[in-house]
Amino acid sequence: METASISEKEIVLVILYTSFFFMILAVVLIVFFYFSRKKIIQKEIEKKNSEIAHQKELLKAMIETQETERKRIAQDLHDDISSKLNVVALNAHLLTTPNLSLKELEEIKSNVITLTGKALENSRKIAHDLLPPVLEKFGLDAGVEELCMEFSSAKGVQVVYNNEVTFDEAETRRHLHVFRILQELLNNSIRHGKATNMTVSFVQQGHYTKCLYTDNGVGFDETNEAHQKGLGLKNIESRISFLKGSLSFQSEVNQGVQVEFVF
Missing domain, CATH: 3.30.565.10 (Histidine kinase-like ATPase, C-terminal domain)
Known part of the structure; x- marks a missing residue:
């Protein structure tokens, strides 16, 4: 009877130790998967943040390109078109001057035609740059x-x-x-x-x-x-x-x- 009793105790101890082992193993696995999952999520977050940062850089580059193009067009309009049209307006105003000679009239008319032609040519160039x-x-x-x-x-x-x-x-x-x-x-x-x-x-x-x-x-x-x-x-x-x-x-x-x- 004593032997049988010891045997039962050994069985109980084995079961307890085995259960304890599996509990520890389960905890270790849970902790391992938790930190592994956390690491994977962290990498995914870093990847997404990197993609977002890259998209922001591309958007910034696109905006800078558009701003550069706008500035260039504004500069062209100011330097090439506006300045020439101002001179055309000045020459047109000169036509109202009394007692102009025929030579002066021809010179003013020639200036207006030349400058208007150049302004049209430059405006076509600007339009071509915007959309060929x-x-x-x-x-x-x-x-x-x-x-x-x-x-x-x-x-x-x-x-x-x-x-x-x-x-x-x-x-x-x-x-x-x-x-x-x-x-x-x-x-x-x-x-x-x-x-x-x-x-x-x-x-x-x-x-x-x-x-x-x-x-x-x-x-x-x-x-x-x-x-x-x-x-x-x-x-x-x-x-x-x-x-x-x-x-x-x-x-x-x-x-x-x-x-x-x-x-």
């Missing part, structure tokens, strides 16, 4: 083709353009961002990259369009954030964000630039 007429009338393909031809007209510069995509002409406002991106890239290639050969290609990828851009310029160090900022990459990224697309750069010093963006 070819892009508005004939779509992105014609707009980019004309853009490439304009850059190719510069001495020692060649831009090759290839397009395999049929663009929706109703998407002019969105396509204006694509046009501005390529305009920025071409300007960067010549101004900063000292490139002489550039290529622009559009290809269809399912419901998306991919644009491939290359140049043979001096390239740049991708890790240099200040250099990227100076090249206006934030402005390009902000436009890509508006298009709900993606952007990738590949460049090395003295190896040119290769850019791919999908929209």
Whole structure:
């Protein structure tokens, strides 16, 4: 009976120790999963905060780009249009001067015609910068083709353009961002990259369009954030964000630039 009693006590102790072990194991697992989950949530929060910060940077870049364009347009209107129209108004007022000779009348008339023509020419230029007429009338393909031809007209510069995509002409406002991106890239290639050969290609990828851009310029160090900022990459990224697309750069010093963006 005593042996049986000891055996039962041992069984009870084993059960107690086992239960205690599993309780501790359960607590350890709960604590482990709690802190693991907390760490995962913390990483998700950091990721979201990083995305929000990046979106804020892109929005800031977009606003700065718009403000720069507005200032440039205001400056052009003031310097080129307003000043010329003021002189036209002054010449028109001179016509009321009594006893003007025929020569003086002809001179005033010539000044008015010349200045009015220049004001109209400059106003067309400003309108062209806001929304190129070819892009508005004939779509992105014609707009980019004309853009490439304009850059190719510069001495020692060649831009090759290839397009395999049929663009929706109703998407002019969105396509204006694509046009501005390529305009920025071409300007960067010549101004900063000292490139002489550039290529622009559009290809269809399912419901998306991919644009491939290359140049043979001096390239740049991708890790240099200040250099990227100076090249206006934030402005390009902000436009890509508006298009709900993606952007990738590949460049090395003295190896040119290769850019791919999908929209």
